[in-house]
Amino acid sequence: MKTMLNSLTLATGIALLFSLSGTPDVRAAETATNDLPLPFPLIERFENFHVQDGMPTHKVHCVLRASDDKLWVGTYDGALVREDGKFRRIGVEDGLSHKMVLCMVEDKRTGDMWIGTMRGLNRYSAGRVTTYLQTDSGLPNNVIYGLGIVDDTLWVATAAGLGVLNLKTGEWTIYDHTNTTMHEPWVYSVAGANGRVFVGVWGSGILEYDLTRKIFTEYRDPDRDFHFELVHDAGPINDVTSWVAWDEGILWQSTYFGMSRYDGSRWRTWEEKKSPLVSNFINFIWAHGRVAWVGTDRGVSVTDGDTWVTYRANENGEGLAEITRPGQPVETRTMATKLPNDFVLGIWADDQEAWFATSDGLGHANFAASPKSAKVATAK
Amino acid sequence: MKKRAFILLLILVCFASVALWLRQNYWIDHMRQMSGQKSLANVSCFNCHLVSTAKLRWAQPRPHHDAPAGMAISPDGKKIYIALDDRDEVAEADTTSRQVLRRVKVAGRPFGLAIDAAGKNLFVTCRNTDRLAVLDTQTLQETGSIAVGMAPVAVAFCRTAAGDRLVVANSMSDDISVLSVSPLQELGRPSAGREPFAVAITPDGTRAFVANRMVRLVSVKTIPTSEVTEIDPMTARTVRREALESAHQSEGICAVPSRSWMLTPLVKVRNLVPITQVANGWVMSSGLAITDVKSGNVIQMPLDEANNYFADPSGVVVDSSGHRAFVASGGGDVVTVVDLDRMAAWLDKADPTTKQEAIYDMSLSPAYVTARIPTQRNPHQLTLSPDGGTLFVAERLADSVLVVDANNLTEKGRIILGDGGLNDPIRRGERVFTKAAYTFQHQFSCRSCHPDGHVDGLSYDFDTSGIGDNLLDNRSLLGVAGTEPFKWNGKNASLEIQCGPRFAKVLMRTDPIPQKELLDLTTFIKSQPPQRVTRNEDGTLTPSQERGKAIFFATKTKNGTEIPHEKRCASCHRPPLYSVRLSFDVGTGGTFDTPHLLGVANTAPYLHDGRALSLEEIWTLYSTNDSHGVTSYMNKIQLNDLVEFLKTL
Structure with a gap:
């Protein structure tokens, strides 16, 4: 009872502070919103690629800018490499184990590209494709959802466990529900961190593998409920992890029921009804610096956890940029261009550009030089 | 000895008497049950018992010889360094007097050599200890060492914009170690083809080319290809992989200055043609692959003659002007001299189809092969003096290095390293x-x-x-x-x-x-011991290998069901040879001899016709109904454990 009273007192105090000092600021922000800097670049224009632009198929699963600056695109019908403004396709006829490319990761030291497909793992090395199947290697399963490279090991998220290939010795190690705390073997994503690897398991939260101590730590939805977030900011938002991403000490988790962020000590969670997140149904999350790009079934959100911008199409098919700053009303801008499709399956972004893999084409985002220079119509 | 045999016989007679007393057919039943053979015509007690590897020829001490392996010449051309892998030594000889000056111990079967631009450091690949050693050429003492991939056999030194580099071919781990010289550290380990065996650098130091000895693993009914791997020595990144179609056994590679070529000797192999076609010249021949460094295009040219072959091409070297190439024929005891100007002239005139078919035309070689220098047994590595005037030929099984005047192709003499070892069978x-x-x-x-x-x-x-x-x-x-x-x-x-x-x-x-x-x-x-295997340095097994060992020797499945004796791994692959030396039907279309498993990890493909490209495929694709041991109870983790254990045998 005493605790509750203390909490009420604290909440009242905070509310009073906001009421006394906040209102004039909000007004000021409303008038000067466009001038406030954002913690990440704003997209100025989309350039989209469809079948008529050289894409072999409409459905694009993943996209990646390699260290040699070539763009790699994983599609329903093979992988594409964009060189000199043209797409070059790598398909089954080139040795790929299956046409449906689900994920890719580059070994930046050698330039080899590891390609995960619906049936097998492939290493594309200077034009040569080497395949790894569950029948001819230690790969746990042929369905490859995610890939990550940490030092001399390749981490492979598969439909039947996590496979770890030692790139120097060729030894495979498998982690699944029989030898870890994972409740299900459906591993969807891996993300390397400093001395750790985060593993997103569909229906089993997130596992953190400590590379030094060689042990797993489990992060689960605290209420173990698949549909509602009963306990806010107390752990992963849901056990159904669709993707994990890590950069600069921040772990991001996406699920079909919202998303969460973990900085090593504190969790934060977001759902569409309680935050600017455009949709709970999140296919993919990309971390760059301290910012996350969130690919959902209704567009893309980009956020540092406080400020949000969502790119989507409105009911008239027009492109929108919805900017939400802390304590500010949503600023909606109509854009001359838009995502190729709002069902976003993959993202790659840095400080200069962003690429979006969608269910109907590939999108390329050019960033505005600064928020002020965004050549978009502004509408409230 | 006779006494021991008598005691053994006595014990056997006692056992036999007791068994006969117990049951008349005991021994026959025992042998049938344990061997899994219906007919005991080929079965004896010694298939399972009293087998020891300790007395096998390969486990016995053997004489060591002064076989020259890799060679490197000092930048001033005065000294030549020769790796003596069988002796664990490196020799230094005077190129003029052809006398051996010094020999030093370098542990781990030193094989490949390279020297830096200043001639101060000699780099040595140690094939048995998976390291690269650095020797000071003044003292010939080891000044540094670094771990590389498994069984390094060749090394090349080069200067890049980012500093000096070493490129090492690791023959058993199928990769390439790219090292910076100062500090001596590994920058990257890009993958190679199968069994990388030789390294060459382009004159400008921007590219390293690695020749691979074995073909890529593909379906046995596919025409095999080996690979020339091209990497950037500055960044350690893979640049290109050129396929050498229907070719393998490349043990040398060399850049051609001024022509933008890379030369790779090869064995043109036609393994899918019935082997009886030897008499028609259809099975094997020797050739030289010419890789255009700029485009990556490859043309294969024959080195043999219509009715005379020069087998096992290995080392290759090109003079500094790029006019002539020398190719050692290890099986033919000659060094073939190729006039590259004439070869280039032929290529200039030939249309693309003719070029692609050239390797099959044995009448071509007289157009560019100008001489065959006879050697003593098994010429292997070659090197030229910096001025291009002297050719050095490592006569591996004669324990000597032939010294040839490269201008007039006359013999200058030999560097004698040993006596040839002809008293050793x-x-x-x-x-x-x-x-x-x-x-x-x-x-x-x-x-x-x-x-x-x-x-x-x-x-x-x-x-x-x-x-x-x-x-x-x-x-x-x-x-x-x-x-x-x-x-x-x-x-x-x-x-x-x-x-x-x-x-x-x-x-x-x-x-x-x-x-x-x-x-x-x-x-x-x-006398040939089994292939080296992957194992902890102290001989212990990793946890995965331990689990795999338990599976290999299991008599019950994980739910306690008894595995029939004839379906246990260790029944047919019984230690210490991991074979009882009998034939069995493992569901592959007949009864086949049981291969031993010593060094099995590095002998892919598997099964009698090579249909299994990996150990895993034996059970995942071709013996899925417990026809090759009871394995259907295993999950993927257990199968991986079993494979990891097999890699240790």
């Missing part, structure tokens, strides 16, 4: 093993299919009718002593029979190897 046998003179028109030697006694990773069509399709996987000769009978059908009771007159008639198409040489040959083969 093993050495004599190796000379037979590597000699192509025993085959029709000198087309190939034993080594052509069994480099270093191992395998070439191919399946050959052994249909004696000459029309069929009877692919048989080539089996390693390493660790083969004591594993008779031989052949996949188990019909050859000894190596002497295996390598004897019938083999000559079917395969070599010549008179049989004379009896004395045949005995030396089999002595050499029996």
Whole structure:
């Protein structure tokens, strides 16, 4: 009872502070919103690629800018490499184990590209494709959802466990529900961190593998409920992890029921009804610096956890940029261009550009030089 | 000895008497049950009992010889360094007097050599200890060492914009270590083809080319290809992978200054043609792959003559002007001299189709092969003095280095490293093993299919009718002593029979190897130990390997069900040879001899016809109904554990 009273007192105090000092600021922000800097670049224009632009198929699963600056695109019908403004396709006829490319990761030291497909793992090395199947290697399963490279090991998220290939010795190690705390073997994503690897398991939260101590730590939805977030900011938002991403000490988790962020000590969670997140149904999350790009079934959100911008199409098919700053009303801008499709399956972004893999084409985002220079119509 | 035998016999008689007393057919039942054979015609107690590797020839001490491996010449051309891998030594010799000046111990089978631009440091690949050692050329003392991939055999030094680099070919881990020289550290380890064996750098230092000895693992009915791997030595990134179609056994590579070429000697192999076509020149020939450094296009040119072959091309070197190439024929005991200007002129005139077909035209070589320099046994590595005036030829099985005036191709003399070892039957046998003179028109030697006694990773069509399709996987000769009978059908009771007159008639198409040489040959083969394996340095097993060992020796499945004796791994692959030397049907279409498993990890493909490209495929694709041991109870983790254990044998 005493605790509750203390909490009420604290909440009242905070509310009073906001009421006394906040209102004039909000007004000021409303008038000067466009001038406030954002913690990440704003997209100025989309350039989209469809079948008529050289894409072999409409459905694009993943996209990646390699260290040699070539763009790699994983599609329903093979992988594409964009060189000199043209797409070059790598398909089954080139040795790929299956046409449906689900994920890719580059070994930046050698330039080899590891390609995960619906049936097998492939290493594309200077034009040569080497395949790894569950029948001819230690790969746990042929369905490859995610890939990550940490030092001399390749981490492979598969439909039947996590496979770890030692790139120097060729030894495979498998982690699944029989030898870890994972409740299900459906591993969807891996993300390397400093001395750790985060593993997103569909229906089993997130596992953190400590590379030094060689042990797993489990992060689960605290209420173990698949549909509602009963306990806010107390752990992963849901056990159904669709993707994990890590950069600069921040772990991001996406699920079909919202998303969460973990900085090593504190969790934060977001759902569409309680935050600017455009949709709970999140296919993919990309971390760059301290910012996350969130690919959902209704567009893309980009956020540092406080400020949000969502790119989507409105009911008239027009492109929108919805900017939400802390304590500010949503600023909606109509854009001359838009995502190729709002069902976003993959993202790659840095400080200069962003690429979006969608269910109907590939999108390329050019960033505005600064928020002020965004050549978009502004509408409230 | 006689006393021990008598006691043993007495014990056996006692056992037999008791057993007969117990049950008249005890021993017959026991042998049937344990061997899994209906007929006991080929079964004896010694299939399972009293088998020891300790007394096998390969486990015995053997003489060591002064066989020259890699060579490197000081920048001033005054000294030559020679790796003596069998002695664990590196020798320094004076190039003018041809006298050996110093010999120093370098542990771990030193094999490949390179020297830096200033001539201060000599880099040595140590094949058995997986490291690169640095020797100070003044003192010949080791000043540094670094771990690289498994079984490094070749190293090249180069200068790049980012500093000096070393590129090391790791033959057993199928990768390339790229090292910075100062500090000595590994920058990256890009993958190579299969068994990378030689390295060359372009004159500008921007590219390193690595020749690979074995073909890529592909379906046995596919034309095999080996690879030339191209990397950027500055960044350690892979740039290109050129395929050498229907070719393998490349043990040398060399850049051609001024032409933007890279030359790779190769064995053109036609393993999918019935082997009986030897007499028609259809099985093997020697060639030279020319890789255009800029485009990556490859053309293969023949080195043989229409009715005379120069088998096992290995080392290659090109003079500094780029006019001539020298190629060692390890099986033919010659160094072939190629006029590159003439070859280029022919290529300029040829249309694209003619160029692609050139390798099949044995009448072409007189157009550009200008000489064949005779050597002593088994010329292998070659090197030229910095001024291009002197050619050095490592005569590996003569323990000498031939010194040739490269201008007029006359012999200057030899650097004598040892006595040739002709009193050693093993050495004599190796000379037979590597000699192509025993085959029709000198087309190939034993080594052509069994480099270093191992395998070439191919399946050959052994249909004696000459029309069929009877692919048989080539089996390693390493660790083969004591594993008779031989052949996949188990019909050859000894190596002497295996390598004897019938083999000559079917395969070599010549008179049989004379009896004395045949005995030396089999002595050499029996002296070859199993291939090195992956294991902890202290010999202990990793947890995964331990679990795999338990599976290998399991008598029950994980739910406690008894595994029938004939379906246990260790029943047919019984230690210490991991073979009971009997034939079994493992569901692959017949009854086949049980191969031993010593060094099995590096002998892919598997099963009698090479259909399984990996150990996993034996059970995931071809023996899914417990026809090759009871394995259906295993999950993927357990199968991986079993494979990890097999890698340690």
